[in-house]
Amino acid sequence: xxxxxxxxxxxxxxxxxxxxxxxxxxxxxxxxxxxxxxxxxxxxxxxxxxxxxxxxxxxxxxxxxxxxxxxxxxxxxxxxxxxxxxxxxxxxxxxxxxxxxxxxxxx
Amino acid sequence: xxxxxxxxxxxxxxxxxxxxxxxxxxxxxxxxxxxxxxxxxxxxxxxxxxxxxxxxxxxxxxxxxxxxxxxxxxxxxxxxxxxxxxxxxxxxxxxxxxxxxxxxxxxxxxxxxxxxx
Numbered sequence: 001x002x003x004x005x006x007x008x009x010x011x012x013x014x015x016x017x018x019x020x021x022x023x024x025x026x027x028x029x030x031x032x033x034x035x036x037x038x039x040x041x042x043x044x045x046x047x048x049x050x051x052x053x054x055x056x057x058x059x060x061x062x063x064x065x066x067x068x069x070x071x072x073x074x075x076x077x078x079x080x081x082x083x084x085x086x087x088x089x090x091x092x093x094x095x096x097x098x099x100x101x102x103x104x105x106x107x
Numbered sequence: 108x109x110x111x112x113x114x115x116x117x118x119x120x121x122x123x124x125x126x127x128x129x130x131x132x133x134x135x136x137x138x139x140x141x142x143x144x145x146x147x148x149x150x151x152x153x154x155x156x157x158x159x160x161x162x163x164x165x166x167x168x169x170x171x172x173x174x175x176x177x178x179x180x181x182x183x184x185x186x187x188x189x190x191x192x193x194x195x196x197x198x199x200x201x202x203x204x205x206x207x208x209x210x211x212x213x214x215x216x217x218x219x220x221x222x223x224x
Binding site: 100 | 147151152153154155166168169170202208209210211212214215216217
């Protein structure tokens with residue numbers, strides 16, 4: 001199975017901060033990387049697919065990027081509604097595997 | 108608009124089978140796409156469990172070995188998860204989901220299943 005190592009596992013940031021979360025794949029996954037946001041009591045919401053494509057309805061302050069086997073989700077200016085757990089997912093090879101999650105809290 | 112909704116018992120005894128239903132509205136499950144089950148464990152780990160395709164073929168996570176079965180009832184536009192021989196480690200929130208242009212664009216609201224005697 002492809003291992004997705006996500007970091008950090010938790011972080012706190014202030015409103016307006018630029019926030020970056022990273023996933024590293026244990027083998028080549030090309031651009032088959034998605035990011036999901038999950039708020040307490042809610043279903044996950046897809047934010048990014050294909051490593052860099054913004055999902056429908058997602059604010060433009062979210063972006064995805066890739067550098068080799070490292071994939072990043074960036075929030076350009078943190079808002080209170082962005083407090084959530086974020087997960088990456090690789091979908092190039094079954095079984096599809098998630099990163100361990102990043103819990104983003106307000107400082 | 109497509110909607111997915113999970114249903115099933117919230118409590119299952121160890122060694123028994125867990126059975127969940129995903130009811131789909133707004134799209135016919137035989138028209139296209141793969142229809143997946145995903146679970147989130149206490150402590151936030153997420154696991155893709157498997158899918159049934161629009162044609163009825165299935166693909167399962169090998170970690171679940173022979174315990175899992177995903178089937179469907181096309182007349183009711185539903186698909187099902189059965190997980191056999193459950194243990195307390197199968198306690199999780201279970202979601203059904205569908206792709207669109209990439210994985211898991213649509214999700215159900217999730218259902219918590221607790222395995223306990």
